[in-house]
Amino acid sequence: MDSDSAFLDGKLLIAMPGMGDPRFDRAVIFLCAHSPDGAMGLIVNKPAGDLKVRDLLRQLDIDPGGAPAEARVHFGGPVEHGRGFVLHSADYGAEGATLKVSDSFAMTATVDVLQALARGDGPKRALLALGYSGWGPGQLEGEIQANGWLMAAADPEVVFDAPDGTKWEAALKSLNIDPILLSAGGGRA
Helix, strand or coil, rough: CCCCCCCCCCEEEECCCCCHHHHCCCEEEEEEECCCCCEEEECCCCEEEEHHHHHHHHHHHCCCCCCCCCCCEEECCCCEEEEEECCCCCCCCCCCCEEEECEEEEEEHHHHHHHHHHHCCCCCEEEEHHHHHHHCHHHHHHHCCCCCCEEEEHHHHHHHCCCHHHHHHHHHHCCCCCCCHCCCCCCCC
């Protein structure tokens, strides 16, 4: 990226049809960080099997108390899939541990946020993910230029509230794109 380019922190990446990697098929990724050194994001629409947040809290010896009963853990991406990340509303922050991405979103990767969620005094909205999606310098930009991804503004309702199975379509509709009209191929004019 040149120095005049805007970074994509806080944007959604929407996988185009024909994405070569099945892990990213119909993926919606929230970009937590993007710089000349690379990018890091969390897939927000792919549950990690049947694993529920309450079950994960119990595995970590945290009383799940105030955690939502049906909240599911998500597959955040193929990098460090044993590590947890919480994408959440910006109303919560742990000193020195929370990355404020925008006025609406923040990300914390320490146990503090899990304990706060279990007590019921954590962020109002949260999505827990195992693993993350990462790109080296210039890699994401190349994938975007190759028509692998579309970009959209991150809407908290899409990220936190929409059912996982509808987030891809909802993200596309935020761009006024009908998913039926998308092609796996791209062209150059």
